[in-house]
Amino acid sequence: MKVLFVVGHWLFVFFNKQQTTKEQITNNKAFMPIIDALLVITLALLVGVLIRGSTKNRQQQLEESFNRQQLEDAFYQLLQEQGSCISLIQLTAAARVDVQQARQYLERQVQLFAAVPEVDADGDTFYRFPKLHKRFSVDKST
Numbered sequence: 001m002k003v004l005f006v007v008g009h010w011l012f013v014f015f016n017k018q019q020t021t022k023e024q025i026t027n028n029k030a031f032m033p034i035i036d037a038l039l040v041i042t043l044a045l046l047v048g049v050l051i052r053g054s055t056k057n058r059q060q061q062l063e064e065s066f067n068r069q070q071l072e073d074a075f076y077q078l079l080q081e082q083g084s085c086i087s088l089i090q091l092t093a094a095a096r097v098d099v100q101q102a103r104q105y106l107e108r109q110v111q112l113f114a115a116v117p118e119v120d121a122d123g124d125t126f127y128r129f130p131k132l133h134k135r136f137s138v139d140k141s142t
Contacts (some may be wrong), residue, residue, distance in 0.1 A: 014086040071105045079132055085118075087126035 018112045051098040074094035092102040106127065109115065
């Protein structure tokens with residue numbers, strides 16, 4: 001509110017080209033619409049910034065959630081298809097996400113599952129994860 005008063009005071013002095021006191025400004029009825037206009041403009045700008053920021057955050061959250069799900073799906077599919085060996089390029093291509101996101105995800109999975117890094121004959125790095133074992137369901141009806 002102090003900022004509005006200072007700006008309003010500056011405008012009043014600029015347009016009237018005379019020195020005024022704080023009491024004269026607040027008692028001047030013609031000056032109040034300027035303060036009201038400044039207040040309305042400031043509030044409108046603040047609301048606009050808040051709405052725009054929350055929309056961007058929501059879109060960003062949705063995109064990150066979608067990419068995380070893509071990585072999860074691709075990771076477990078590759079574990080089954082590739083005999084528990086996954087490289088960064090395989091995960092990135094299968095999930096169709098940014099390389100940096102795939103790298104962060106793969107590094108996190110390597111730590112969680114204590115995967116072992118290996119290098120093949122071509123010099124490509126891949127990670128050997130513990131093997132997935134399918135559970136056999138026991139039919140208890142017989």
